[in-house]
Amino acid sequence: MRTAVITLAAGRHQHLTFQHRGLAAGSRAPDQYVVVAMDDPELGAVVSGREPLAAVVDCPVTNGNLPLALARNLGAFRALQHGAELLVFLDVDCVPGEQLLERYRQAALDSEHRRSLLCGTVSYLPPPGPSGYRLDELDELAEPHPGRPAPAPGELSRSEDHTLFWSLSFAVTAETWYAVGGFCEEYEGYGGEDTDYGQRARVADVPLTWVGGAPAFHQYHPVSDPPVAHLQDILRNAETFHRRWGWWPMTDWLEAFAERGLAHRDPATGRWTLGPEPEHPHDNA
Secondary structure, three states: OOEEEEEEEOOOHHHHHHHHHHHHOOOOOOOEEEEEEEOOOOHHHHHOOOOOOEEEEEEOOOOOOOOHHHHHHHHHHHHHHOOOOEEEEEOOOEEEOOOHHHHHHHHHHOOOOOOOEEEOOEEEOOOOOOOOOOHHHHHHHOOEOOOOOOOOOOOEEEEOOHHHOOOOEEEEEHHHHHHHOOOOOOOOOOOOHHHHHHHHHHHOOOOEEEEOOOOEEEOOOOOOOOOHHHHHHHHHHHHHHHHHHOOOOOHHHHHHHHHOOOEEEOOOOOOEEEOOOOOOHHHHO
């Protein structure tokens, strides 16, 4: 089964380099390594000259918001054009475990699960030491994210809870990719496009299959919780999602923004809006 690994990058060159090393050290090499450069002309030099050989696809950024959905679709299109039968998507921060590609391949060959979104575990790594991470120690540094299933190695666990889908590490056969229809390109910037993809899979009657023994390790980088740097992206993308599916995603973040006075839900329209809830005259009476 011809396998393509697809990742998106805009900066994060050190993280991408370590991901590249992880792929080279795996038990199975990808047939293609497609790196989508979102307005990052230096990225080609980062991945050149090492195995597996990387194909760089340029993705324009027209208004300052990273087009993550478009970039994934461009990466998939390039891989499929060159004969990929299995698409493995990895976040640029994610380093594949040694067996990740082999386990995804085995799951894709299983007749019961091949028409699924195949999802491996993701473990968030602590900050690296002065010499960085070592591939042989990643398993010891972090446990899989507690908010997602973590089947034992060799186990496949089917789920109909599409709200649990995330795009950090997943795989689909070419057939499944066409059945779901790719990512909705109305989303730009951070948040919501992978939740939307899970709903597209649900409508297409494509389940999730959690794949044991296919770990990815998310390299540390500073984050804010809630992600206030992406406030406007999240509000805009949440509005898009609500229009498409009739319910609000990312509610923990939206409510955390509201607690900080950064956003509020208009009681008249039900929409989330930038800024604190306005005071009404009777509030101070």
